[in-house]
Amino acid sequence: MSLIDQLLTSKKVVVCVGTGGVGKTTLSATLGVRAAQMGLKALVLTIDPAKRLATSLGIVGWSGEEEVVRVPDQEFKGELFAAIVNSKKVFDRFIRRTAVSEEMAEKLLNNALYKQLSTKLSGSQEFTALERLYTFAKSQDYDVVILDTPPAQHAVDFLSAPHKLYQLFDESVIKWFASSSTGGGPFTKILNQATQKVFLTLERLTGSAFVGELGHFFSALKSWQKILQERTSGVHKLLTSSECSFVLVTSFDEAKIREGVGLHRELKRRGYFLGAMIVNRAFPVWLPSEVAVSEKFEHYEALLDYYEKLKRYYSKREEAYRWLEAQAQSVKVIRIPDFDQEVFTLGALVTLADLLGDLHVSN
Amino acid sequence: MSKVHEDQRITFVTGKGGVGKSTLAAAIALKLSMESESPALLVELGDSSYFEVLFEAGGIGYRPRSMRGNLDFALWSPENCLQDYVLHFLKIEKVVDLFFKNPVMKALINVAPGLAEVTLLGKATSGIRGVGSDLPYRHIVIDSPSTGHALALLRAPKALSEVFRIGPMGRESRRIHEVLIDSSKCSYVIVALPQELPRVETLELFHQIREEFGVVPKVYCNKILSPPLSESELEGILQTQTKGGISHFAKYLLDQLKREREHIDIMKAEVGWVGEVPLVLDSEPWKLIETLGEYVEPH
Known part of the structure; x- marks a missing residue:
C-alpha cells in the first residue's frame, strides 16, 4: 500500500x-x-x-x-x-x-464593525x-x-489563527471594552492607572466613535466566549488525535x-x-x-x-x-x-x- | 507635520500566489531606483522577510536597509507601523512604551477588525500625507499579499471610514483611501502566469481594482517560456524529426508556446496592454532580478 x-x-x-x-x-x-x-x-x-x-x-x-x-x-x-x-x-x-438569545445574536450581527469586517476578522x-x-x-x-x-x-498563519481568534475573546480585552462601553465612564474605577492612560491615548488617536464601536463589538461578543473556548479545545483535541x-x-x-x-x-x-x-x-x-x-x-x-x-x-x-x-x-x-x-x-x-x-x- | 513628499509614488504589486510577485516587485523597484535621482524603497508586509531568504541577507526590518545603489528594503509589520504613528502623534516615548507594553493593547492590534490594514496603508501613504516619521523616497514599491488578501488590505480604509464618519479614525482612513484612488500617486501591478487559474484570477482582480479604486492596473504575464526558436522554426524541425527525445522536446515547446500565447491573447483582449516577462533560468537572485528588470516598464 x-x-x-x-x-x-x-x-x-x-x-x-x-x-x-x-x-x-x-x-x-x-x-x-x-x-x-x-x-x-x-x-x-x-x-x-x-x-x-x-x-x-x-x-x-x-x-x-x-x-x-x-x-x-x-x-x-x-x-x-x-x-x-x-x-x-x-x-x-x-x-x-x-x-444565548435572539437579541444577543442580532446585536452582534448588526454591529457596524462586525458587518463591515466579519469576513476579514x-x-x-x-x-x-x-x-x-x-x-x-x-x-x-x-x-x-x-x-x-x-x-x-x-x-503557518493557519496554525496561529485559532490562537488569534482566541485572543479576541481574551478576557482582558473584553472586560476592558465591555466596561468602557456601558457609558458614564465607570471603566475608570476598575482599570488601573496605566491602563486608563493607555485607553485615553487610544481614544485620542482614533476618536471616541471608534473606541465606542469597539466596545459594543467586544461586549456583544462576550457571551460567545465560553462556547468558542469549548470549540477551540475540541478542534485542538481532534487535530492532535x-x-x-x-x-x-x-x-x-x-x-x-x-x-x-x-x-x-x-x-x-x-x-x-x-x-x-x-x-x-x-x-x-x-x-x-x-x-x-x-x-x-x-x-x-x-x-x-x-x-x-x-x-x-x-x-x-x-x-x-x-x-x-x-x-x-x-x-x-x-x-x-x-x-x-x-x-x-x-x-x-x-x-x-x-x-x-x-x-x-x-x- | 512631517515633510510632505508631493511627488512620491506608491506601487502595489499583487497577483495569485506563486506567480512570482516578490521577484517582480524587486525588479520594478530596482529599475525605478536606477531611473530616479532619489532612492526607491521596496517594502514587504508582515513578520518575516522572503528577501532575507532569497538574497541570504540578514537585517531586513522596519528600518530601511540599503541593498544596492539607490535601493533600500524594509519589512513593515502592523505593530511597527502603529508604534511609529503613535510616537509621531504623542511625541513622548515613555507614553508610547506604556501603550505598547500594555497586554490589552497588544491583543487589540491583532484582533481589532481593519486596524492592521489601515495601519500598514497609513504608513505606506505617510510620505504623501506628511504624517509620521519621514519617508524620503521617490518611489515606494509594496510587495503586497496575494489577490484576496490584497483586496482586503486595500478595501479596509474605505470600510472603516464608512463606519466612522467622524473622529480621527474616520478622517485618517478617508485620507488614506483618497491616496489609493489617486492615479497620480498610486499604481497597481498584477502579476499573472500564462495559465488558466492565474489568468482568471488576474482578470477578476483587474476589474475589481479598476472599479473600486478608479485606477487601471498594469498586468504582467510572468514566466513565459522563451526558447530561442520561433513557432515556425519548431514546426520546421518537427517535419524532419519525428522520433526520439529531441522531437518530443520540440513538440512540447511548440504546444506550450501556443497554449501560453492563447492565455496572453485573452488577457490582452480584455485589459489592453500586458507586459510579457520570460521564464528566466538564472538562479543567482540579483542576476534574475536585473534580467526581469529589462522587461518591466514601471511608468
Whole structure:
C-alpha cells in the first residue's frame, strides 16, 4: 500500500496545509478521489476553488448556502462528496446557533464593525474552516474528511489563527471594552492607572466613535466566549488525535521549501502529526532525459542549448529537494511531476490519484 | 507635520500566489531606483522577510536597509507601523512604551477588525500625507499579499471610514483611501502566469481594482517560456524529426508556446496592454532580478 493510501485508510481527518499557489486545492481534491477509489466515503472541504475545478466537483453555481454535493459522473468503488466553506455564512450561523438569545445574536450581527469586517476578522476564515471540519468529522457520516486550508501568505498563519481568534475573546480585552462601553465612564474605577492612560491615548488617536464601536463589538461578543473556548479545545483535541494527519503541500521554489521545513517544525512543536510532504510540480514529465540525434539539423544547436539550460534549471531544484528530504527526517517526501496540462477535470484528478496510489515510498 | 513628499509614488504589486510577485516587485523597484535621482524603497508586509531568504541577507526590518545603489528594503509589520504613528502623534516615548507594553493593547492590534490594514496603508501613504516619521523616497514599491488578501488590505480604509464618519479614525482612513484612488500617486501591478487559474484570477482582480479604486492596473504575464526558436522554426524541425527525445522536446515547446500565447491573447483582449516577462533560468537572485528588470516598464 502506498503512503497516501495508508494515510487515507487510517485517518478520519486529513488537513492540507501550504502557501498559496502550490496547488493545495487540486491536491486536496486528488486525495479525495484517491480515497473514493479505495472504497471510502470521502468528503473534500474546500475554501475557494477555481471555477473549472469546482465545476468538475459539481460545486459550482452553488448559491451560497453551504451544501454537500455528491461529485457527478464518478465511478469509484467508494463515494466522493465535496463542499465549499463560505466563511461569512458559517460565522453568522455559528453566532445565531450559539447565541444565548435572539437579541444577543442580532446585536452582534448588526454591529457596524462586525458587518463591515466579519469576513476579514483575523482568523475568521480559518476558524470557520475548522468549525466545519469539526462538525463533519464528529458526524461520522464520512470515512475520511479532507480539508483544504484557506489561502495564506505564510502556511503557518493557519496554525496561529485559532490562537488569534482566541485572543479576541481574551478576557482582558473584553472586560476592558465591555466596561468602557456601558457609558458614564465607570471603566475608570476598575482599570488601573496605566491602563486608563493607555485607553485615553487610544481614544485620542482614533476618536471616541471608534473606541465606542469597539466596545459594543467586544461586549456583544462576550457571551460567545465560553462556547468558542469549548470549540477551540475540541478542534485542538481532534487535530492532535491519532485520527488526524496533516499533509504539507509545497512547490519547487527554494524559499517555499524552506518555509515548508519551518512549518514542519511548527507542526511538531504543536503536537500535530505530519503524515507526508508533497512537492508539487517537482520535475517536468515533458523534459526528455535523452536528446541525442544521429544527424544534426537546422537550429539544432539553439534547441539543444535551450534544452541544456532547462535541464540545469531543474537539476538545481533537485538539490533543493535533497535538502528538503534531509530536513524532513522521518516524514516522507512525495514528488509529483509537472504535467504538460493543468489539472481541472475529474479525469485528470483520477490520473493524479492513480499516481499517488502508485507511489511507494521506500523507507 | 512631517515633510510632505508631493511627488512620491506608491506601487502595489499583487497577483495569485506563486506567480512570482516578490521577484517582480524587486525588479520594478530596482529599475525605478536606477531611473530616479532619489532612492526607491521596496517594502514587504508582515513578520518575516522572503528577501532575507532569497538574497541570504540578514537585517531586513522596519528600518530601511540599503541593498544596492539607490535601493533600500524594509519589512513593515502592523505593530511597527502603529508604534511609529503613535510616537509621531504623542511625541513622548515613555507614553508610547506604556501603550505598547500594555497586554490589552497588544491583543487589540491583532484582533481589532481593519486596524492592521489601515495601519500598514497609513504608513505606506505617510510620505504623501506628511504624517509620521519621514519617508524620503521617490518611489515606494509594496510587495503586497496575494489577490484576496490584497483586496482586503486595500478595501479596509474605505470600510472603516464608512463606519466612522467622524473622529480621527474616520478622517485618517478617508485620507488614506483618497491616496489609493489617486492615479497620480498610486499604481497597481498584477502579476499573472500564462495559465488558466492565474489568468482568471488576474482578470477578476483587474476589474475589481479598476472599479473600486478608479485606477487601471498594469498586468504582467510572468514566466513565459522563451526558447530561442520561433513557432515556425519548431514546426520546421518537427517535419524532419519525428522520433526520439529531441522531437518530443520540440513538440512540447511548440504546444506550450501556443497554449501560453492563447492565455496572453485573452488577457490582452480584455485589459489592453500586458507586459510579457520570460521564464528566466538564472538562479543567482540579483542576476534574475536585473534580467526581469529589462522587461518591466514601471511608468
